Amino acid sequence: MLLIHCPYCDETLPEPEFAYAGEAHIDRPADPQQLSDEEWRDFLFIRTNAKGPHYERWRHINGCARFFNAVRDTVSDKFLTTYKAGEARPDLAKLLEGQK
Amino acid sequence: MSAYRVESHGRIKHHQPVSFTFDGETVEGREGDTVASALLANGKHLMGRSFKYHRPRGAIAAGSEEPNALIGTTRSEGRFEPNTRATVQEIYPGLKTESQNSYPSLKYDIGAINDRLYMLFSAGFYYKTFMWPRSFWDKVYEPFIRRAAGLGVSPTVEDPDHYASRYLHCDILIVGAGPAGIAAALAAGKSGAKVLLADEGAEMGGSVLSEPGVNIDGCSAWNWLEARLDELRGMENVTLMTRTTAIGYYHQNMVGLCQKLTDHLTTLPEGAPRERLWRIRANQVILTQGALEKPLVFHENDRPGVMLAGSAQTYLNRYGVLVGRRPVVVTSHDSAWYAAFDLADAGAEVQAIVDLRDKVQSELSDEATKRGIRVLTSHTVTGTSGRLRIKSIRINPLRGSKAGRAETVNCDALLMSGGWTPSLHLFSHTKGTLRWEDDTKAYLPDQKAEACHIAGAGRGLWGIGKALTDGGEAGVAAATAAGFTTIAEAYPVENDREGTGISLRELPTDRSPGKAKAFIDFQNDVTAKDIRLAVSEGMHSIEHVKRYTTNGMATDQGKMSNMNGLNIAADALGKPQTEVGLTTFRPPYTPTTFGAFAGYHKGSHFEVTRKTPIDDWAEENGAAFEPVALWRRAWYFPKPGEDLHAAVARECRATRESLGIFDASTLGKIEVSGPDAVEFMNRMYTNPWTKLGVSRCRYGLLLGEDGYILDDGVIGRLSDDKFHVTTTTGGAARVLNMMEDYLQTEWPDLKVWLTSTTEQWATIALNGPNARNLLEPFVEGQDMSDEAFPHMSVSQCTVAGFPARLFRISFTGELGFEVNVPARYGRALWENLWEAGQQYDVCPYGTETMHVLRAEKGFIIVGQDTDGTVTPDDAGMSWAVGKKKTDFVGMRSLSRPDIAAPGRKQLVGLLTRDSKTVLDEGAQIVADPKQPKPMKMLGHVTSSYWSETLGRSVALAVVQGGRDRMGDSLYVPMPGKDVEVEVTGTVFYDPENARLKL
Amino acid sequence: MNTQPGIQAALANVTSAGPVLLAILPEATRFSLRINSGNLAAASKALGLSLPTTIGTRAASGTRSALCHGPDEWEILASEDDRADIEAAFAAIYLKAPHSLTDISDREITIVIEGDKAVELLSVGCPINLDRLAVGNGKRTVFDSAQVVIYRDARDSFRMQVWRSFLAHVWGLLNIANCELAAGY
Known part of the structure; x- marks a missing residue:
């Protein structure tokens, strides 16, 4: 059972309060009708499947109910950071530096 | 008085006899004994049979690492447990115990024939023996394996005990209350930090309990221990837990503890759980688990009476038991010499101390000589004799690595020590890395993956003095890391026993190594020869060696066998141990009951059962229930003598002919509210919402972004800015989550908010020609005429005096209403309608009738008629897709090439040519049942019922190109026959919807 | 009881x-209030207490109280007979301060x-x-x-x-x- 920091509550809380919500920073296209079949396919189905740091979404579903973003290492299961939805993708090099 | 009991020794209550039984025979022990110590006190070493060869076995250890002495324990009816370690189970009056893996009796066991056939059962024998002929598998091999497999027997009746669980948060968790753990707890406790000290034993103290001769801080070890434990008990911020095993160490310092609460009690207190699983979240963890002694590997090292030297010392000093009166000690480590001295001082005639090493410290040999013990350094052991207990051993002098001429020495016990292995299982759970240290001949903790500290023998520091100092320092370090301040006290130790030793593979022997039964994994009967064979057969990874031989896969999880197995495998591979590596330790540390893991989740709490406000009424009125998502829903209401089909036929008739009443409270409900509500609805659902008038309803279809149907429901517009959305019962949470996702992350600019109101409302559906007649007198604030309140209307009014949201909708094809009232009034409204409905013979119906009535009308059930690959067009519901819309969730996918392509499976009706045959749901559909197998499947039956209304069966199905096959004959192969069906439209009843307009 | x-x-x-x-x-009366942070002052005035903005904190006035659940979400508790008054007060600010006030008492x-x-x-x-x-x-x-x-x-x-x-x-x-x-x- 992981501990997860909710960037909205600013508290670190146990995993049962949270739900995983897939890869982060995949924006729904503003006008899907303008996309080619290939572009739409990529939006629907193509994901990073990272081994190591992974940008992903969580929802504090049994708390403040907000969706937020996280960088988690899929090998060690350690969170490098969490941040609010809509914020820019954090710089991985800096995050990894901070872990040392 | 038994010849093996020593009144002057032990921590047990010698004046408190306790009787229990072992294999039906009464055994007398003392309060404080374990089953093993009591049996040993009565001269019984034979406690079980091994798994594969059924060799007679005795306890080899005195703690939870015991691989041999597994017994069944019975307290009372239902309270039976197999595979209990006799070395851990405390005795109480009336306890019944039995040996395992033996028939007809422990002493004369038929399965022991396997021992003679051991050549057949070598490493990988499962893979080699049961390969072929293939036809033997079902009839011969599998029954054989099933009968032979498994340790002990499973309980046959339900466990009457209850199991508890709790979460606990602390600053510092200390695992293991030996000297290091206690010193750590004292230091950390004084800092004011919230400290939890847990130990798997019945008493705290660890090695101190087996070393009464040591002096600590100017007093005897046991007095020091009592005083320090008292000090800890006096600290409000410190919690002590005995009989509590740390079974697993998980992410971010979560540690699972299993606490045994009642297994040692004579009578069970009312309301007390048998065990409690603690989920501990600690800021800092200190692992002070000590070390485990390693057996020596030699021919016939498994005979009852052969035991770890340290365990023999424990049996003497904790339990007042001499495991033998004439023992021989064989060792490669100093510690066994101390055991020999303790036993000799307690009256045993130690026959010899055999040490594999060339020389030992002179203090040891002097002490032995002083006690008249024969010392044989540079000697090895090459065999033992004795049927059910050791009688003698073969001792050979060593010349280099060669064994010389054997001498036979008589004995009644053999105490062995191959040195000590730090207990690092929990540390390994965290993926902490280990490093080999040649000085201590042990793997020690290296890189940490969690905020933990390891102290004492767990990192190769032998002796109580070092453990105390190291534990104190760990306590300070942990407290400091958790934000507290403290200092460690110094506890000077006298008469400490530190000792050193060497680590060996199989002992040198003068016999053919190919015939040696030198056991490594005692429980699984893995020998040194098996390991070498595995390597020679190509198993070069230690993980492969483990699985091929089953070494380390016994219930002791390799506590006894891992290091010896590794040493031998490394030798066979010609590599240093460090290059071979260790197998992975996985939780649980010791076998843990299913009860502890299940906790409260059994019986009525097995999982959450959600109940509607009308559930009680249904139960009182004899409903049969079915689970739907987490809910239990009334399935049908049988009258005496009725089965499902009879009840459903009656409920269908009653509803179509007059009036049915149905609890629809489980439907998901979402309030969509705000100035942008209609824009949001347009974006989410396939349907257009802008022109839907206030007080009007529309059937809404929700897709995933992939274009497949995800959910549906009727949606009412309460005002310009407010919608009452309903979802399927199972989809409620999923749909709300999906909507929130879009709103929060894609369209945060929309001024609209979502609130789950599923449980705010109780929902009662009335269907049938008399629905309005019943309802109208109860309604205030709404003209109920067809003109004022037509089909697909919603009104906020009062019903029976309760505030209500009243819908005129129908999922049955009959005139229908759904009344939503605040949940607290649900049952009262139901009873009002029930009473008044008697004049119309109102009939309560359940989910089965609901399913039949909607199928007759061709209304789909998402998740039954759709399966996540059905588009609106596939379902024949293109009418629900707004033609002028430019975007909604899933719209782009509807023009993906494979979704727009012809030949997709489409929802159609099926009518069997024989009207009485009801198709099986899920049955496949083919064009020609005579075609060769495998046949080409065209689709499958999604819904199938007996329609009482139509006097025949009806079915819905998805069929390739189904809408182009209207009137065609297809076939549904079912058991024993191929059923011919006609492809039809999906609406079987009242296609003109005349009955809605009553 | x-x-x-x-x-x-x-x-x-x-x-x-x-x-x-x-x-x-x-x-008793329970509402879920959803409103954007820009309109908090109006909502606070309608409710008669200052809505707390730290998640997990509460404010109370008389029998009314509000617990902050999220950045735009409050749970309002009040006595059983206060329901209509609260609804009316919020209805009056809806056009200026759009929000969702949903009755979840049951x-x-x-x-x-x-x-x-x-x-x-x-x-x-x-x-x-x-x-x-x-x-x-x-x-x-x-x-x-x-x-x-x-x-x-x-x-x-x-x-x-x-x-x-x-x-x-x-x-x-x-x-x-x-x-x-x-x-x-």
Whole structure:
């Protein structure tokens, strides 16, 4: 059972309060009708499947109910950071530096 | 008085006899004994049979690492447990115990024939023996394996005990209350930090309990221990837990503890759980688990009476038991010499101390000589004799690595020590890395993956003095890391026993190594020869060696066998141990009951059962229930003598002919509210919402972004800015989550908010020609005429005096209403309608009738008629897709090439040519049942019922190109026959919807 | 205490004989208020109390109180007869300060949990560290697998709101655990 920091509550809380919500920073296209079949396919189905740091979404579903973003290492299961939805993708090099 | 009991020794209550039984025979022990110590006190070493060869076995250890002495324990009816370690189970009056893996009796066991056939059962024998002929598998091999497999027997009746669980948060968790753990707890406790000290034993103290001769801080070890434990008990911020095993160490310092609460009690207190699983979240963890002694590997090292030297010392000093009166000690480590001295001082005639090493410290040999013990350094052991207990051993002098001429020495016990292995299982759970240290001949903790500290023998520091100092320092370090301040006290130790030793593979022997039964994994009967064979057969990874031989896969999880197995495998591979590596330790540390893991989740709490406000009424009125998502829903209401089909036929008739009443409270409900509500609805659902008038309803279809149907429901517009959305019962949470996702992350600019109101409302559906007649007198604030309140209307009014949201909708094809009232009034409204409905013979119906009535009308059930690959067009519901819309969730996918392509499976009706045959749901559909197998499947039956209304069966199905096959004959192969069906439209009843307009 | 037939029947099989007081509170008014932060002043004025902006904190005035659940979400509690007044006050600001005010009075049932072993009792199902839930605050979280809202009214006094359909499950667990405490375990 992981501990997860909710960037909205600013508290670190146990995993049962949270739900995983897939890869982060995949924006729904503003006008899907303008996309080619290939572009739409990529939006629907193509994901990073990272081994190591992974940008992903969580929802504090049994708390403040907000969706937020996280960088988690899929090998060690350690969170490098969490941040609010809509914020820019954090710089991985800096995050990894901070872990040392 | 038994010849093996020593009144002057032990921590047990010698004046408190306790009787229990072992294999039906009464055994007398003392309060404080374990089953093993009591049996040993009565001269019984034979406690079980091994798994594969059924060799007679005795306890080899005195703690939870015991691989041999597994017994069944019975307290009372239902309270039976197999595979209990006799070395851990405390005795109480009336306890019944039995040996395992033996028939007809422990002493004369038929399965022991396997021992003679051991050549057949070598490493990988499962893979080699049961390969072929293939036809033997079902009839011969599998029954054989099933009968032979498994340790002990499973309980046959339900466990009457209850199991508890709790979460606990602390600053510092200390695992293991030996000297290091206690010193750590004292230091950390004084800092004011919230400290939890847990130990798997019945008493705290660890090695101190087996070393009464040591002096600590100017007093005897046991007095020091009592005083320090008292000090800890006096600290409000410190919690002590005995009989509590740390079974697993998980992410971010979560540690699972299993606490045994009642297994040692004579009578069970009312309301007390048998065990409690603690989920501990600690800021800092200190692992002070000590070390485990390693057996020596030699021919016939498994005979009852052969035991770890340290365990023999424990049996003497904790339990007042001499495991033998004439023992021989064989060792490669100093510690066994101390055991020999303790036993000799307690009256045993130690026959010899055999040490594999060339020389030992002179203090040891002097002490032995002083006690008249024969010392044989540079000697090895090459065999033992004795049927059910050791009688003698073969001792050979060593010349280099060669064994010389054997001498036979008589004995009644053999105490062995191959040195000590730090207990690092929990540390390994965290993926902490280990490093080999040649000085201590042990793997020690290296890189940490969690905020933990390891102290004492767990990192190769032998002796109580070092453990105390190291534990104190760990306590300070942990407290400091958790934000507290403290200092460690110094506890000077006298008469400490530190000792050193060497680590060996199989002992040198003068016999053919190919015939040696030198056991490594005692429980699984893995020998040194098996390991070498595995390597020679190509198993070069230690993980492969483990699985091929089953070494380390016994219930002791390799506590006894891992290091010896590794040493031998490394030798066979010609590599240093460090290059071979260790197998992975996985939780649980010791076998843990299913009860502890299940906790409260059994019986009525097995999982959450959600109940509607009308559930009680249904139960009182004899409903049969079915689970739907987490809910239990009334399935049908049988009258005496009725089965499902009879009840459903009656409920269908009653509803179509007059009036049915149905609890629809489980439907998901979402309030969509705000100035942008209609824009949001347009974006989410396939349907257009802008022109839907206030007080009007529309059937809404929700897709995933992939274009497949995800959910549906009727949606009412309460005002310009407010919608009452309903979802399927199972989809409620999923749909709300999906909507929130879009709103929060894609369209945060929309001024609209979502609130789950599923449980705010109780929902009662009335269907049938008399629905309005019943309802109208109860309604205030709404003209109920067809003109004022037509089909697909919603009104906020009062019903029976309760505030209500009243819908005129129908999922049955009959005139229908759904009344939503605040949940607290649900049952009262139901009873009002029930009473008044008697004049119309109102009939309560359940989910089965609901399913039949909607199928007759061709209304789909998402998740039954759709399966996540059905588009609106596939379902024949293109009418629900707004033609002028430019975007909604899933719209782009509807023009993906494979979704727009012809030949997709489409929802159609099926009518069997024989009207009485009801198709099986899920049955496949083919064009020609005579075609060769495998046949080409065209689709499958999604819904199938007996329609009482139509006097025949009806079915819905998805069929390739189904809408182009209207009137065609297809076939549904079912058991024993191929059923011919006609492809039809999906609406079987009242296609003109005349009955809605009553 | 509660007189609803449904609730009584659901709980009839379970008697609480432990050191912790367990009781069901009668229904009162409960709203879910959703409003953007820019319009907080108007909402506070309508409600007659200053809406707290830190998640998990509460503000109260008379019998009305508001607990902040999220950046745009508050749970408003009030007396049973206050419902219409609150609705009217918010309706009056809707055009200027759009929001959603949804009646959820009947969605959850409130359980009182009181006694010096109350925290221990809650720890059978609550994974959070209750030491960090300050007196006067509240929090949405989980108990066993049910979503709940826990209010801490005093060191040893809690109110736990649980969705109505989960009540029997949660109530049953609390009572089993209370019996464990009664037995000294």
